[in-house]
Amino acid sequence: MNGDHPEDNLLIARAFGAPEAVGSEMIGVEESAGVWRISDETGARELRVAWPSGRITQRPQIRTEVVRLYQDACAKLGVEPRDEHGATPASAAVPAAAMSTASGAAAAGSADATGPDATAASGAPDEIPPFSRLLRESTWADHSDSEGAGFMERIMRGEGSLDDYVALVAQHYFMYEAIESAAGNFADEPALAVIHPVGLARMEAVEADLRHLIGEDWRDRIFALPAVARYADRIREVADAGWFPGYVAHHYTRYLGDLSGGQYIARRVAKQHGFAGPGVEFYAFPLLGELTEFKERYRRALDQLGDRLTAEERDRMIAEVRDAYRFNTEAFVDLARAAERA
Template identity: 55%
Template structure:
């Protein structure tokens, strides 16, 4: 549960975490990521000009015991932070706020209590919730909320968490980069179908492609003979095989399900990984080129454009096809979790 909450916050709510850090201890914070929680408080790792700090902020209500309570307490902390900083607080179902007071336009609502996460096979995943507007939810929000619980992993969670916390070994990071190569080799082959389709080419600009950067990183990490040094773990091989299966079917929504899961993660939590790894291992350029999307321009703007594209796609799909795509997104998260489990097992066996 903790891994699910921190991953969700770090993927979708970095601006909220930055507001909390600035309001509750570090007014000049430039970066804030959630790294843990317990019954009484949330824990953030905060960066400012003085260095890196751990910040513990007590929950505003009673001690928590389940996920819905966590969600409510995080929302309350966000609102209290806005009040302390004089920033207008959004409604909890609106997009995440910019830490300087502007409101974003991406689909960043807090969705931990979404009924479709508990029932992913609901007949109409795009139906509006009671108490919200009468219109349908944007499809990008449906996809994100329906897969929220899948952002976590169980026994494999520690492998990725250790990398994000800057306590994993360099070999752990090298092993992760190697698995990325096999994933993106399959994904970018599949993505050629999007690049050739005018309706979706905006989702797949050349600057998004990662295979070339992975080759640079692997040569830096392993040397010129890197291709003979890497092997996919079983879960990675299965993951790549599924992407190729979807591509062979020419199922565009299925390709986008995998495309969305990987690239939007790279543009969100992946940026945190790059900073942690660079700081820990002294990389600057080669070694973390995979996470450098400077050529893409404004990352927030691109993510908003991407979500707009998902919304447009959703309007072309009937309820059954929407659900089929949601299921594929959830399958992609499951593959990702399985890769972490395999990497953890490989490390234990070494």
């Protein structure tokens, strides 16, 4: 939604509670409603819009409900919906290739971590979608499971403690140390220069945040939780095997999430805890330029990578993306347990 069709967010906001909205971004999913952050002449606020079918109980329902909200908003405002959002429910419109790869299945959709992507396939039934869209549609439910872990929900709602946030930043250190040190294994891959420019690297920023949050002795005061240690080990295993698509699977889930839903987390945490730079530097990408444009370049690189892969190799990479989301969910569970013990 936020990355591919931001105008849909604005239509929904204007149709269901904010007729004068000039900005709208989907920021959350609840059982009874979707949550948008909108801005109008009164300022910025949250807007909850009830799902057309009532409460949802399964994550694959999210996509269908968002499409229905878009269709209802178009009808209410007298706007002609795009052909891709015709009468067919979104769950039925996903290409067969995507459905065969995922048992459930984004950003913000998928790794963009920006909330549900309401884009459905269009064209002939045999048309193969761009690989970036196939990744997104095939892993949406897995992405939602990751985002929906209770620990992250508290942080995104502004209900988590400062200690919760510090613990999250500490685990980021171990995740990104693994993924950024592994990038050197693929220096000869042309795609790496596109998806991993200097301005994307996070280690310097996360270290600065830890110094601000913990102190100069931060290295002696943090350790990887078991799930995060397993996560980092898997990233290194994939890189040591020289499997570039597998490395990209982890890269994709981490960085596009930081560039999408991560931006909302930064605003929420900065407001809650009074940070103005130090403390949330991890989410700042001043050298990348316009983030939307960079994400588009990233998706084009994914599409080109997909064109190089066989159907079996694409399926294997999608499976690795789903594993990456599972590692994320397990990390959040470990963080929640550690918070309970503190």
